[in-house]
Amino acid sequence: MATALVALTSVGLHAQSNGTWTTYNTKNSEIGGNNISAIAADSKGVWVGTYQGLCRLNGAEWLDYAMFNEKLKDQSVNCLMTDKRGVVWIGTDDYGVIEFDGTHWTEYATETRRLKMKFIKEITQDNDGVFWIGVTLGGLVRYDGYTWERYTPEDCGLLSDFVLDLAVDRANRKWITTNAGVSVFNDRRWVSYTVQNSGLPDDIVPAIAIDKNNVKWFGTLNGLANFDGEEWHIWNTANSPLPGNQVNDIAIDDEGMLWIGTNAGVAVFDGVDRWQVFTSKNSPLPSGNIYKISIARNGDCWFGSDTKGLVRLSGFRMPEREVPVAQKPSEQPTGQNQPARQGPSDEKVRINPHLNEGYITITIESPSATVTFTDRNNKVVKTVNNYKNNQKIMINRMPKGMYYVGVQTVRGEKKIKFNLK
DSSP states (O other), rough: OOOEEEEEOOOOOEEEEEEEEEETTTTOOOOOOOOEEEEEEEEEEEEEEEETEEEEEEEEEEEEEEGGGGGGTTEEEEEEEOOTSOOOOEEESSSSSSESSSEEEEHHHHHHHHHHSSSSEEEEOOTTOOEEEEEEETTEEEEEOOOOOEEEETTTOOSSSSSEEEETTTTTOEEEEEEEEEEEEEEEEEEEETTTTTOOOOOOEEEEEEEETEEEEEEEETTEEOOOSSOOEEOTTTSSSOOOOOEEEEETTTTTEEEEETTTEEEOSSSSSSSEEOOOOTSOOOOOEEEEEEOOOSOOEEEESSSOOOOEEESOOOOOOOOOOOOGGGGGGGSSOOOOOOOOGOOOOEEEEEEEGGGGEEEESSOOEEEEEEOOTSEEEEEEEETTTTOEEEEETSSEEEEEEEEEETTTTEEEEEEOO
């Protein structure tokens, strides 16, 4: 069969002070479609799934894979995953899972019919090499290379058969996000997290990512959340620079930065206090949903729009923290026209230690606060956003020593020394 290799036409290039943006759409390139439903970047290029099939960009050339497999012609490709052997797994609407090793195609027509594996939403591989397949309205499927097994809410602890995303943690536990919350499976028993029994801000969870510290990050329809095994933290448009509350995808780069795709742009977050936000107003990103994100080994960031094509950001570096320079006494602002500054005395704060139980609570007057633990070296070791009055803060995993606890509310900020013995 002839190779469908086409030369790249003109693409949108935009150089900025912190990175170069390139836009690919059906008007300026040979990309298969503007509805980007899947991205998998690797060292040689990027695989792109659209509602019209599968294509790949190698350098400056596009390859349409419908010319190799006619089942991919006008077929919605919903997810892409490259396994430990380098084989590409393609999740489709009508033909289930398709494997491609660069030469041969492997299809599972019998299993697709038997296990109702149409509308594949996500594919991942666990620490033992077992494949887990999330199916829209079909539950979860396990494939170890020999046998197939299906899990549904009717026969196990899976919250919903509408699976949205999958991830595997250090302990080889499978985290399954659905339209009804998050289910966790350790190959023996199930645990569930919902709005009712956890800090999850919404039961519809389109995205999950697990960072190098084994912290789970969830993208929901009501903001970003993380869970370290003990505490939940939430970021949304009200308490952070997050551009939109509908979080569609999360990717973590080699430096540990979170790339968060939302319904109003992309945010880069270091997980503590540094943010960089890109929208259609301050970058070449298109307006609307950023549906998919993939980070290549060379640091290139790929963003898929739901209707307006593919965008690449190259050469981005997260800006360093700005260290304020202390003003000399003569430089301090003076004069009656200066606005009144709220000081620490405007907020009454009290730390209530419960060291035997491994936590503290903080009494505040304001509805909420941001609580920051800083060590003697001025390093932030823990941050709790959207803290509520007398909520538990677990400290049993923090190193012993002296800390400064900063409590920031709308009334001002107060710092208190706290000795963790």
